[in-house]
Amino acid sequence: MQNRRPLIQAALCAAIAWAAFPASAQQTITLKAADVHPPGYPNVVAIENLGKKLETATNGHIKLQMFPGGVLGGEKEMVEQTQVGAISIARISLGVLGPVVPDVNVFNMPFVFRDEAHMRKVIDGPIGDELLAKITASPARLVALGWMDSGSRSLYTKKTPVRTPADLKGQKIRMMGNPLFVDTMNAMGGNGISMGHPEVYGALQTGIIDGAENNPPTLYTSNQYTVVKYYTQTNHLIIPEIFVMSKIVWDKLSKDEQALVKKFSREAQMEQRVLWDKSVAEYTAKLKAAGIEFINVDTKPFYDATAPVREKYGAQFAGLMKRIADVK
Numbered sequence: 657m658q659n660r661r662p663l664i665q666a667a668l669c670a671a672i673a674w675a676a677f678p679a680s681a682q683q684t685i686t687l688k689a690a691d692v693h694p695p696g697y698p699n700v701v702a703i704e705n706l707g708k709k710l711e712t713a714t715n716g717h718i719k720l721q722m723f724p725g726g727v728l729g730g731e732k733e734m735v736e737q738t739q740v741g742a743i744s745i746a747r748i749s750l751g752v753l754g755p756v757v758p759d760v761n762v763f764n765m766p767f768v769f770r771d772e773a774h775m776r777k778v779i780d781g782p783i784g785d786e787l788l789a790k791i792t793a794s795p796a797r798l799v800a801l802g803w804m805d806s807g808s809r810s811l812y813t814k815k816t817p818v819r820t821p822a823d824l825k826g827q828k829i830r831m832m833g834n835p836l837f838v839d840t841m842n843a844m845g846g847n848g849i850s851m852g853h854p855e856v857y858g859a860l861q862t863g864i865i866d867g868a869e870n871n872p873p874t875l876y877t878s879n880q881y882t883v884v885k886y887y888t889q890t891n892h893l894i895i896p897e898i899f900v901m902s903k904i905v906w907d908k909l910s911k912d913e914q915a916l917v918k919k920f921s922r923e924a925q926m927e928q929r930v931l932w933d934k935s936v937a938e939y940t941a942k943l944k945a946a947g948i949e950f951i952n953v954d955t956k957p958f959y960d961a962t963a964p965v966r967e968k969y970g971a972q973f974a975g976l977m978k979r980i981a982d983v984k
């Protein structure tokens with residue numbers, strides 16, 4: 657008898673799942689997910705797995721189709737398409753959400769987190785939950801599902817290596833589309849130019865810009881490493897990624913389905929992190945093997961130079977910034 661228990665349990669679970677999601681009575685919902693990163697990138701994999709779990713748990717009622725590699729546009733366009741329901745789930749950097757939901761800029765400020773471990777503790781805890789809730793409650797028509805890791809962003813340049821802020825003088829450096837980042841680069845000594853991720857490779861190649869800033873997996877998988885030479889480890893931005901669902905799509909889901917999406921989103925957040933750590937190690941090694949020169953710098957002059965940015969954008973978040981700093 658004992659051997660049959662797992663079978664009976666499985667049958668019962670299936671029956672309950674069937675009752676909760678009678679596929680025959682409902683049309684299949686296909687969630688359209690988008691990411692600027694290519695297939696195999698940790699974020700893409702974690703969202704695909706979220707989709708597989710949803711499909712299994714809803715007896716095929718909900719499916720997910722991934723559109724990777726920026727085929728649906730850059731992240732600004734992705735946000736807009738998600739707001740109108742053309743994209744169901746967008747995995748984006750929190751950076752580009754700043755102009756839409758200004759509250760998130762508290763995480764977008766230079767050197768706001770001490771290190772990546774600090775950032776993870778903050779996004780996993782009450783402050784992370786509060787910010788997700790603020791996005792959902794904002795007029796942006798987005799439901800914030802979860803966070804992802806994007807490590808630290810550092811500078812890379814084509815011709816002139818950067819060792820101090822003075823080396824950035826006259827260099828045009830691409831930043832993500834948010835005035836806060838242009839201000840950050842200008843404060844660091846360069847000329848910040850905002851541009852969408854899909855355009856950066858071409859802009860570097862043709863010399864419209866002299867450099868950009870990002871983490872090692874993005875530098876490698878976007879092929880930008882083939883047109884730059886120096887990677888200066890300033891770690892000036894530690895910005896979490898986020899994945900959001902269109903409110904229009906969210907409202908079509910039942911309460912049970914919404915709960916499943918939330919549950920699997922938290923699992924995706926944790927799964928991506930494991931994949932992320934592996935990919936940073938893998939792509940750092942690949943960049944070094946490809947001849948990119950990694951430059952270790954004293955980050956203090958960059959931290960000091962960006963103090964006015966923290967003052968300008970942080971004034972409205974003073975209480976929250978203190979709570980972030982107090983997370984040990």
Ligand code: BDP
Pocket residue numbers: 692731747748749806832852853869870871874897
């Ligand atoms: C990468 C983020 C991606 C951004 C990109 C960028 O994962 O979401 O679009 O940077 O710089 O690190 O635009």
